[in-house]
Amino acid sequence: MVRGGVYAIFGSAAKVAGSAMWLSFLAGGMVALAASYNYAKLGAGSVAMPQPLTDYAAILRHHALYQGGKTAIHYGETSLSYAALADNVARFAGLLLSLGLGSGDRCVIALPDCPDFFHAFLGALHCGIIAVPVGTQLPAGHYAAIFRDARASALVTLGGSTSAAAWSGSDATLLCVDAPDFADRLRRSNAAPATTPDATGPHFLLYTSGSTGEPKGVPHTQRxxxxxxxxxxxxxxxxxxxxxxxxxxxxxxxxxxxxxxxxxxxxxxxxxxxxxxxxxxxxxxxxxxxxxxxxxxxxxxxxxxxxxxxxxxxxxxxxxxxxxxxxxxxxxxxxxxxxxxxxxxxxxxxxxxxxxxxxxxxxxxxxxxxxxxxxxxxxxxxxxxxxxxxxxxxxxxxxxxxxxxxxxxxxxxxxxxxxxxxxxxxxxxxxxxxxxxxxxxxxxxxxKDDLFKVGGNWVAPLAVEAVLRGHPAVLECVVTAQEVEGLFLPVAHIVAAPGQTDTSGLARELRAFVQSRLPPHLCPARFLFRADLPRTRTGKINRSELRQYRA
Known part of the structure; x- marks a missing residue:
């Protein structure tokens, strides 16, 4: 649980909608938005999105104007309205600008799923700063590499985290959302006006999961x-x-x-x-x-x-x-x-x-x-x-x-x-x-790296895995190519269902099961039993690690 989160600043949606602060925000930006678009009714209680839409700041202003009291986010016992979310985002943008960041600077966000992630990501987009969300459990060396590659100017994270320890920038540009004074800092921050995003971007960077090699920065736009x-x-x-x-x-x-x-x-x-x-x-x-x-x-x-x-x-x-x-x-x-x-x-x-x-x-x-x-x-x-x-x-x-x-x-x-x-x-x-x-x-x-040939015939591991999963004793499985007696052949990595203890007998049973359903070049030459399968930080099976595994 993230402590002292800024989602608690305004209390209930009713208090938010009725506060003088929120009325000021309406007068300062949202009335102008309503005047600049033609809103078509979709039905009872529903309002069409304004067109043309170019950015999420306009989307948030729209929702805050027409359904400000509606819950945008449930988080634990806390619920955050669209009105509160829009205001927090604008204030987070103001906080980033107060640190000396400007349009085109990069802000890395290493947070668990929480409202503060929304404030940081959307706050950066709100004022033209490039948001760079990353995982929360990377090794320190990976964070350092991403900071260099992205040319990061600020980091939003939790105190005591690996990402915070790896940060080499100034202390002023390290924002820990669980710090005791952070909620008050955000409350006192001036809400920044939204900037119109340029057409080409980038507006945010995502780093690939690394399932095919070293993670790579991928730029995207709000479009x-x-x-x-x-x-x-x-x-x-x-x-x-x-x-x-x-x-x-x-x-x-x-x-x-x-x-x-x-x-x-x-x-x-x-x-x-x-x-x-x-x-x-x-x-x-x-x-x-x-x-x-x-x-x-x-x-x-x-x-x-x-x-x-x-x-x-x-x-x-x-x-x-x-x-x-x-x-x-x-x-x-x-x-x-x-x-x-x-x-x-x-x-x-x-x-x-x-x-x-x-x-x-x-x-x-x-x-x-x-x-x-x-x-x-x-x-x-x-x-x-x-x-x-x-x-x-x-x-x-x-x-x-x-x-x-x-x-x-x-x-x-x-x-x-x-x-x-x-x-x-x-x-x-x-x-x-x-x-x-x-x-x-x-x-x-x-x-393309998963497929391989046996005797001149293509082997698609997923096809073999689909058959193996049809056996009641198989909980999970992955098929890779490995060298067996000088030849590259299919090898099955098996997580057996609970209660399966005789792996030698199960291997013979699985071999017969597959041979009765698939052509010879698709039948695994070996069955390797494991307690579990390795996974990437995004939950995908790490096939690269299994290809390198040797029993």
Whole structure:
């Protein structure tokens, strides 16, 4: 829990709406906003977003004007209204400017999911400072590298954290939101006027999860945020102001940033912040949180759904409020989809996105989800497959996915070589992912580095894993290529289901199980049993580490 958070400054939404401070804020900026746009009524109690929209400062002013008392954020026992959020953001912007920061400077944000993250991220955008959210559990060396790469001018974090210890800037530019005097500093800060963002940006930087190597800085604009909110959240999920969102994925992760901040704020919805980690103890509390706060949309990676399924133990009543479950971050196994649907009656909408595209660009649709398939291209994006010869592969044959769309980055920070290799002509981006496409439906086969050949035949590890997961004794599994007696062959890394102790016997059983269902070149040569699978800080399985593992 973040202590002394600025979300407590104004108290209840009613007090906020009635305060002289808030009335002054209305007079100073929001009346002018209302006069400058034509607001069209959508229906009873609903007001259309003003057009054209260019930034989140305008969005917050709109919500604060028309639904200022509505809850924007639930955090523990605290609820923060849109009116309070808008004012806190403007004051945080003023605080950053008082430190000597200006437009184009970079502010790193290393905070858990909490209202202070919203204040810092949106406050930076509010005054033209570039926000750089990062994870809270990185090694000190990684923080130092990011500070250098991003040319950071300030750090917002918690006192005593690894990021604070790694900060080499002045003490004045280290803002610890849990400091005893921080709430008072923010209260006394002058609310800064919003700046109009330039068209090209960048407005914020995200660092990739590092699943394919060293993390890289990816610049984005607020225009990218608006595109994701309109296209995926609006047109695919049908997200609206009455929705309540809960994301197990964290705000520093592109998937979590979209789920918890970009989507709900654009649509005037409510978000529930879950400050805990992604371990079993923290996830065990999720069903009670869902029961108490009644979200309508749940976002998580597949491993979270698997763990929640075990926690629920057949009783889906805590999930009664949910209308949609969304998965991304890694492929959703068809077996897990069926188990979840059987337990809860809910489908899981699988999709794939990337830090470079900011959020999901291929996705299943509500009511038409296909287990084992990634889905169809999201409106606003184009996709094409490229075969080994550089041309389009025959339908149903694998190819590397090239993407073009509204939210795509323009390159990598300080990496012109990688930018040139990945950002192609005519706006296409080489994702490095391999898919097959049949009738417009895409199925993910893996990263280009995950696929390998055995006897001249391609091996897609996900296809082998899907079969292995069909065995009741397999809890989790990953297939990689390893050298076996001088040849590179498939090897299965297995986490056995509880109660499985005879691994020698299970290995023989799994070999027979796979051989009866797959061609010989796809059958693992070895079965390596593990207590768990290594994961990245964003919850993805760390396949790179498993490729290097030797029994």
């Amino acid at each position: 990218d945020m608006l595109a994701c909110a309109r296209r995926y959240a609006g047109e695919v999920l049908g997200l609206g102001s009455t929705d309540v969102i809960l994301s197990a994925s964290k705000l520093f992760f592109a998937f979590g940033l979209g789920n918890s901040l970009i989507f709900p704020l654009y649509h005037g919805a409510t978000v529930i912040l879950h400050p805990g980690g992604s371990g079993p103890a923290e996830l065990f509390a999720l069903p009670q949180l869902i029961t108490d706060r009644r979200p309508t949309l749940l976002f998580a990676v597949p491993s979270v759904y698997a763990m929640l399924g075990r926690i629920l133990a057949g009783d889906a009543s805590p999930l009664a409020s949910l209308r949609l479950c969304i998965s991304a971050g890694e492929p959703l196994p068809a077996a897990l989809y069926h188990q979840w649907q059987e337990t809860t009656g809910l489908e899981i909408l699988d999709g794939i996105g990337s830090t470079e595209a900011l959020h999901i660009y291929i996705a299943n649709r509500p009511g038409a989800s296909v287990p084992g398939a990634t889905g169809r291209v999201v409106p606003g994006y184009e996709a094409r497959l490229v075969g080994e010869d550089g041309g389009p592969p025959p339908e149903g044959q694998p190819g590397r996915l090239h993407l073009r769309g509204e939210s795509l980055t323009t390159g990598y920070l300080n990496r012109p070589d990688l930018t040139a290799a990945s950002l192609l002509t005519d706006g296409w981006f080489d994702t490095g992912d391999v898919f097959v496409c049949t009738g417009g439906l895409y199925r993910f086969l893996g990263r």
